[in-house]
Amino acid sequence: xxxxxxxxxxxxxxxxxxxxxxxxxxxxxxxxxxxxxxxxxxxxxxxxxxxxxxxxxxxxxxxxxxxxxxxxxxxxxxxxxxxxxxxxxxxxxxxxxxxxxxxxxxxxxxxxxxxxxxxxxxxxxxxxxxxxxxxxxxxxxxxxxxxxxxxxxxxxxxxxxxxxxxxxxxxxxxxxxxxxxxxxxxxxxxxxxxxxxxxxxxxxxxxxxxxxxxxxxxxxxxxxxxxxxxxxxxxxxxxxxxxxxxxxxxxxxx
Amino acid sequence: xxxxxxxxxxxxxxxxxxxxxxxxxxxxxxxxxxxxxxxxxxxxxxxxxxxxxxxxxxxxxxxxxxxxxxxxxxxxxxxxxxxxxxxxxxxxxxxxxxxxxxxxxxxxxxxxxxxxxxxxxxxxxxxxxxxxxxxxxxxxxxxxxxxxxxxxxxxxxxxxxxxxxxxxxxxxxxxxx
Numbered sequence: 001x002x003x004x005x006x007x008x009x010x011x012x013x014x015x016x017x018x019x020x021x022x023x024x025x026x027x028x029x030x031x032x033x034x035x036x037x038x039x040x041x042x043x044x045x046x047x048x049x050x051x052x053x054x055x056x057x058x059x060x061x062x063x064x065x066x067x068x069x070x071x072x073x074x075x076x077x078x079x080x081x082x083x084x085x086x087x088x089x090x091x092x093x094x095x096x097x098x099x100x101x102x103x104x105x106x107x108x109x110x111x112x113x114x115x116x117x118x119x120x121x122x123x124x125x126x127x128x129x130x131x132x133x134x135x136x137x138x139x140x141x142x143x144x145x146x147x148x149x150x151x152x153x154x155x156x157x158x159x160x161x162x163x164x165x166x167x168x169x170x171x172x173x174x175x176x177x178x179x180x181x182x183x184x185x186x187x188x189x190x191x192x193x194x195x196x197x198x199x200x201x202x203x204x205x206x207x208x209x210x211x212x213x214x215x216x217x218x219x220x221x222x223x224x225x226x227x228x229x230x231x232x233x234x235x236x237x238x239x240x241x242x243x244x245x246x247x248x249x250x251x252x253x254x
Numbered sequence: 255x256x257x258x259x260x261x262x263x264x265x266x267x268x269x270x271x272x273x274x275x276x277x278x279x280x281x282x283x284x285x286x287x288x289x290x291x292x293x294x295x296x297x298x299x300x301x302x303x304x305x306x307x308x309x310x311x312x313x314x315x316x317x318x319x320x321x322x323x324x325x326x327x328x329x330x331x332x333x334x335x336x337x338x339x340x341x342x343x344x345x346x347x348x349x350x351x352x353x354x355x356x357x358x359x360x361x362x363x364x365x366x367x368x369x370x371x372x373x374x375x376x377x378x379x380x381x382x383x384x385x386x387x388x389x390x391x392x393x394x395x396x397x398x399x400x401x402x403x404x405x406x407x408x409x410x411x412x413x414x415x416x417x418x419x420x421x422x423x424x425x426x427x428x429x430x431x
Contacts, residue, residue, distance in 0.1 A: 040385045146384050173409040179399045181391045182383065185406045243405060246385025 040246040068250035073230040076160050078221070085221065092135070092161055093218040094124045096211065099134035101154055104141020106167045109204055118204045125211055131157040136214075139191070141201075142170035142183045148190060149244050155191055156253050162226045165214060166196045167207065175200055189239045192225035255279045255331060258299065266291055269336075280321075280334040285346065288337050292322065292352055301326045301333055304352075307359035309367045313394045316341045318369060322349070339369070348374040366392040 048062040079085040102110060113120045114127055128134040131154045143151060155164065166187045169175035174185030187193050194217060197210035217223040229236060233252075241247050259271050259281065269282030283291055295301040301324040310319040322335040339346055348371040350357040360371040361381045368390040371377055380386070389396050422429065 040387070146382070149384070173412050174406070178408075178412065179402050181396075181398045181401050181405075183406075185402075186409050189407055244385065245387055246380075 042248050046248055064250050068253050070250060070252060072233050072252050073156075073160075073226070073254075075227045075230045086219075089219050089221055093215040096123075096125045096136045096163075096214070097128045097134045098125060098136045098138055099131050099154060099158065100127045100129055101131075101137070101151070102140050103143055103147050103151060104139075104168070104170060106138075106140030106170075106201055109167070109201055109207060110138070110140065112204045113207055118208060120208060120211065123208075123211065123215075131155070132159065134158055135162045137162065137164045137191075138167055139164065139171050139187055139193075140167045142168075142175065142177045142180075143187065144182045145184065145243050146182075148184055148240070149249070152190065152240055152244075153249060153253050160226050161223075163194045163214060163218070163223050164191050164225050165210060166193045167210075168202060169198060169200045172196050172198065184243060190236065190243075192229040192236070194223045194225045255333070258333075262291070265294075277329075277331040278334070279332075280336055282336045282338065285337045285339060288322070288335060289347055289349060289352070291335065292324070292349060295324060295333065296352060299326065300328050303327060304356060305332065307349075307356055307363070309363050309369060309392075311341070311367065311392065311394045312338075313341070318344050318367065320346060320363075320369070344369040346371055348372065348377075350374050366390050368393065 042064075046063045048060070050058050050060050053059050079088055098110075100110075102108075110127070112118050120126075125136075131137075135158060137151070137155050137158065139151065155162070164187075166172060170177055170183070171187040171193070174180070174183065177183040178185060184190065195210060195214050197206055199206055202210070214223065237251060255273070255276070259268070259279070262268060262281075266287050267284055268287075269284070271282075272280045274280065303325040305323040305325050306321075307323075308321050310321070312319060318339050318341050320337045320339065322337070323332060324335070325332050337346070344367070346369060348356070348360060350360065350371075350373075357375045357377075360369075360374045361377055361379070363369045364371060364374075364377050365381045365383055365386070383391070388401065391398065391401075
């Protein structure tokens with residue numbers, strides 16, 4: 001085992017030996033999954049139906065098309081001048097608001113972080129209860145397929161600019177759940193990850209160091225996960241739909 | 255517990271008994287007798303608490319074993335009732351009318367082992383897995399590793415080492431044996 005991994009609490013994605021975050025070039029092509037034996041029907045509330053309005057007016061409702069905006073995300077261009085963009089990035093780096101969504105056992109590390117012992121608030125990092133107010137999504141551990149579905153929807157509901165940090169070895173290569181029938185092994189197949197923090201579990205200090213790395217990346221204009229998600233949207237959607245067999249949500253929800 | 259077994263034996267057809275501890279006994283019972291036996295034990299003998307309901311896949315015998323573990327709080331004793339059912343088109347009578355919480359166990363067993371409990375509430379709804387299309391994952395003929403390899407992409411570079419060999423190399427690198 002490499003001794004350096006013990007000394008280094010937080011490693012950025014750049015230091016991981018075999019991790020390449022550029023999606024389309026490196027990904028091995030997988031053959032399409034065989035047709036499912038069991039057909040999965042949409043739940044009743046999402047099926048197309050006719051409802052009666054006031055005065056006996058009949059209205060056709062197709063929830064997945066009518067209740068959500070279907071437009072895919074677009075790449076957000078940088079500001080017109082570099083100095084303005086740098087100012088924006090500085091401001092973004094100083095107000096990292098984390099979505100309070102714990103996906104695995106790593107969520108337990110959030111409590112010591114936000115309480116006085118490690119006090120992440122002094123760095124402008126705080127936790128928000130809704131994706132609308134958050135700009136950092138910490139995937140805190142293993143993701144089962146069921147949770148992945150919720151994580152995708154939460155991520156898509158967050159406002160740009162937004163960042164994703166994968167926490168712990170489960171998000172990197174599956175960790176101890178590498179042979180599980182129900183957890184994904186590579187988070188960056190499904191969501192654009194800006195930074196990984198290694199460990200099982202990473203200590204709160206490792207998370208703080210990771211957040212400092214993320215701040216540096218944002219200030220340098222390198223944390224472009226949301227734009228990457230918009231650019232390779234079809235690729236991400238295809239990956240997501242390959243594992244989420246009962247896709248009963250709009251393709252893009254925000 | 256042995257007295258209880260002797261007493262039950264006079265009223266019900268019972269299979270073999272295995273005594274794990276003085277306060278934990280397992281009895282194999284025929285499936286027809288299970289509901290009446292559970293009702294009797296719950297209402298008369300004080301086994302009021304259903305601890306768990308779980309299954310074991312005896313794939314070699316083509317059988318499922320259901321274990322109903324019930325607890326008597328007064329005497330702090332546990333009694334496990336084992337029922338052997340066929341593995342093909344496995345189905346069992348529901349006991350949600352005796353313990354409403356059994357419905358949750360039965361939903362789990364339906365999803366994870368494919369054992370049907372006709373009449374149990376919400377038995378056909380997804381419980382933990384959503385959109386599962388393979389054979390139930392807790393059946394022993396389901397290959398978890400192969401499914402995981404086929405479904406989820408792996409990141410190259412993962413390696414494992416035998417802990418004993420690793421520590422030996424770390425501390426006694428010159429020792430070749």
